[in-house]
Amino acid sequence: MKTISAVVEHYIKKKPFLQSALAQGIINLTSLSRIVKPEIEEELGKEVRNGAIVMALKRLSDDLEFRATHKIVKVLKNIGEITVRSNLSDYTFLSSETILAKQAKLLEEVHKNQDIFYTSSRGVNEINIVVSNSLDKTVEELFKNERCTQKAENLSSVTVKLPAENVSVPGIYYFIFQRLAWEGIVLYEVISTTNEFTILVNDEQVDVAFKTIKDLKTL
Known part of the structure; x- marks a missing residue:
């Protein structure tokens, strides 16, 4: 059974620029949830509350930020000449x-x-x-x-x-x-x-x- 979190994560991962913006915390999650809601509901086949999408986006952005900060950014800080x-x-x-x-x-x-x-x-x-x-x-x-x-x-x-x-x-x-x-x-x-x-x-x-x-x- 598909979950809201799984569908939201799949949606975001198909949009690299959006994924990066989430990792940097520069997107209003409430506004984004209203934009993506129709596609999430279509994928799940049922109505979904905006609050549930916001929570899924928040968990995902926290996870993306952690990975970016502790892996990619760590490497980039050591760029040489x-x-x-x-x-x-x-x-x-x-x-x-x-x-x-x-x-x-x-x-x-x-x-x-x-x-x-x-x-x-x-x-x-x-x-x-x-x-x-x-x-x-x-x-x-x-x-x-x-x-x-x-x-x-x-x-x-x-x-x-x-x-x-x-x-x-x-x-x-x-x-x-x-x-x-x-x-x-x-x-x-x-x-x-x-x-x-x-x-x-x-x-x-x-x-x-x-x-x-x-x-x-x-x-």
Whole structure:
């Protein structure tokens, strides 16, 4: 038999932004109960009092707050170095039999100057390359016979060092990217390793992106 608490929890978990807002205690539970009441009653097949929904939401928000505070927030408070790089270009090429050889030649150029930013990721059908814009001519010459589907300029990167326990706590990336989304930040690329991730954003948004991530340490 379905209970009010179970149905309310199922409803909230289908709405990540609502779930996070509940965890932070920034939603009026009485108002929310009136909004969700029709769906809860439909799921249960009977009338439900607003007070019962409010109590279910209160128990759920307390539980969500506990989990966020003692797991995700604990990890985020230990965020390490945050590095910002500017003047970047982002290229997307279709995969081909020759493109890896071109990348090898590009890496030779990158190794000649340690101040050059370079990162790359490979999907099933695409290869993405992010480099300092001082290498734009080199990239365009080396890859002139490859099919470039997109190039974005005037970008900056924010690289974040995460504590090792980030791999054992669910929701870390969601929590971070949710904050960035709330600030209206558009992510051109997200590139990650085990304990580090890099986001690529427009130059105009890099200061807000940096502050948003930095502020996570003070939650």
